[in-house]
Amino acid sequence: MKTPVPTGPVDVGHLRIACSSCSLRELCLPAGIDTREMERVDRLVNRRRKLKRGEHLYRAGAPLAALYAIRSGFMKSCVLHDDGREQVAGFHMMGELLGMDAISSSRHMCDTVALEDSEVCEIPFGYLEQLSRELPSLQQQLHRIMSREIVRDYGVMLLLGSMKAEERLAAFLLNLSQRFTARGYSGTEFNLRMTREEIGSYLGLKLETISRVLSRFQQDGLIVARHKHIRIRDPEALRRLISQQRQ
Amino acid sequence: MKTPVPTGPVDVGHLRIACSSCSLRELCLPAGIDTREMERVDRLVNRRRKLKRGEHLYRAGAPLAALYAIRSGFMKSCVLHDDGREQVAGFHMMGELLGMDAISSSRHMCDTVALEDSEVCEIPFGYLEQLSRELPSLQQQLHRIMSREIVRDYGVMLLLGSMKAEERLAAFLLNLSQRFTARGYSGTEFNLRMTREEIGSYLGLKLETISRVLSRFQQDGLIVARHKHIRIRDPEALRRLISQQRQ
DNA sequence: CGCTATCTTGAGTAGCGTCAAGTCATGTGG
DNA sequence: CCACATGACTTGACGCTACTCAAGATAGCG
Numbered sequence A, B: 001m002k003t004p005v006p007t008g009p010v011d012v013g014h015l016r017i018a019c020s021s022c023s024l025r026e027l028c029l030p031a032g033i034d035t036r037e038m039e040r041v042d043r044l045v046n047r048r049r050k051l052k053r054g055e056h057l058y059r060a061g062a063p064l065a066a067l068y069a070i071r072s073g074f075m076k077s078c079v080l081h082d083d084g085r086e087q088v089a090g091f092h093m094m095g096e097l098l099g100m101d102a103i104s105s106s107r108h109m110c111d112t113v114a115l116e117d118s119e120v121c122e123i124p125f126g127y128l129e130q131l132s133r134e135l136p137s138l139q140q141q142l143h144r145i146m147s148r149e150i151v152r153d154y155g156v157m158l159l160l161g162s163m164k165a166e167e168r169l170a171a172f173l174l175n176l177s178q179r180f181t182a183r184g185y186s187g188t189e190f191n192l193r194m195t196r197e198e199i200g201s202y203l204g205l206k207l208e209t210i211s212r213v214l215s216r217f218q219q220d221g222l223i224v225a226r227h228k229h230i231r232i233r234d235p236e237a238l239r240r241l242i243s244q245q246r247q
Numbered sequence C: 001c002g003c004t005a006t007c008t009t010g011a012g013t014a015g016c017g018t019c020a021a022g023t024c025a026t027g028t029g030g
Numbered sequence D: 001c002c003a004c005a006t007g008a009c010t011t012g013a014c015g016c017t018a019c020t021c022a023a024g025a026t027a028g029c030g
Helices: A035-044 A125-134 A136-162 A165-182 A196-203 A207-219 A235-243 B035-044 B125-134 B136-162 B165-182 B196-203 B207-219 B235-243
Strands: A047-051 A056-058 A066-072 A074-080 A086-093 A111-114 A118-124 A189-191 A223-226 A229-232 B047-051 B056-058 B066-072 B074-080 B086-093 B111-114 B118-124 B189-191 B223-226 B229-232
Touching: A035 A125, A035 A136, A047 A056, A066 A125, A074 B136, A086 A136, A086 A165, A086 A196, A086 B136, A118 A125, A125 A136, A125 B125, A125 B136, A136 A165, A136 B074, A136 B086, A136 B125, A136 B136, A136 B196, A165 A189, A165 A196, A165 A207, A165 A229, A165 A235, A196 A207, A196 B136, A207 A223, B035 B125, B035 B136, B066 B125, B074 B196, B086 B136, B086 B165, B086 B196, B118 B125, B125 B136, B136 B165, B165 B189, B165 B196, B165 B207, B165 B229, B165 B235, B196 B207, B207 B223
Parallel strands: none
Antiparallel strands: A047 A118, A056 A111, A066 A118, A074 A086, A074 A111, A189 A229, A223 A229, B047 B118, B056 B111, B066 B118, B074 B086, B074 B111, B189 B229, B223 B229
């Protein structure tokens, strides 16, 4: 069915699993690619990489070699400031594409770290550009994904710039919920893969504030939070929290 | 020298000025395009649009028709929340590309408004995708620009998530300064095109805070601020303000 | 089983927001 | 060209949200 990999290093030890047979196909880079073209996309993604929890996928300053599609696991990206300040810029899960920050200067501009044992598909960037010149639907999907990242960032700005602590955390929980749901997992009950400090960094708050707000949500019956385990009891109330009229 | 426009509506009333003879060439979409290819890029950008101060370039929800390169003037983009909250997501000046938020869903996700009389070049998006399949250097430049926007957004997140009011405003002024410099204008003396309220919205602060911090900067001899006119007297001090070690 | 990282909760505080009053600039129509 | 209206800005007083510091509880890992 599949032609063998034509070039590139042979990836001993990793079973090659094609995009065409990947369950994340419709969430990931190959979304919207038709069957005939899929064979070429399969050849584009020619290597898998396993990461242990805590391991870096790439660091700020590293040259751009590939983009990465998350196959399984959970990751975070952190932007660093010269003075050592660090801010979580995003949490990433299966089907999401990483590394687009590096295209502008050919160097990564953030650190990306696995928050649990994870696996990513390497997509050599030069080859991706070449193939997307030949396959309009691949080109369109790449543009859509980059644009989606820009839109996501606008959402984070809105959150950081104009929401209070409770609203930020409610938005965060609903966003996680929605993404788990889209991947076929429960949107009402899940385990957080990140610490309170990482959530705080992402939301522009301190870890104590995260802890306090979670406790308050629990007292008010909106969620059950037991350490990393979260159960959302009243998603509507969380939504109301976010969109309540000001003034 | 130039071949006539082959297709598309004739743009009566606007003098066609080609990218190839545009002074912003090296800041804008055609950066890095070689002379032979430039002719085709000239045909891509086939319409200019003038905007009066306060006029919308596009609104959230509008279908994606084109990307826009700012030829002259100054603009802002605002993200809107259902409850009416609005946040300035960016200020834009000559040579910058607008509209990339719309690629993911074929609809714009923010409002973009002229803050002074401005002029933009329309770049029909379908044609841009087509041409960038044929011209690798155009494709690369488009990718670089989208990636640059992602990196810029990360910077804003860092600012909103982990800086104090004084640091945010210092970073804002230095950023403006640097962008004016890159365009051949004075980086030490310029007029703000936006109100205190818009600056505040962008920086996640209230207009009174902007006003107070500007006054404090002036008292400390870092700047001279007289209404919209800003003169930066001590850029180094502003830089120190941003990167001072915490803890 | 003990160590360490993570989390919770409390008390006190600082920074920014809110409200309010007044000044200053811009532009419009008489 | 001036008077006036309107929007933009400044400054002060006060309040609240989230931060800081601290102590103790809990979970996870070796």
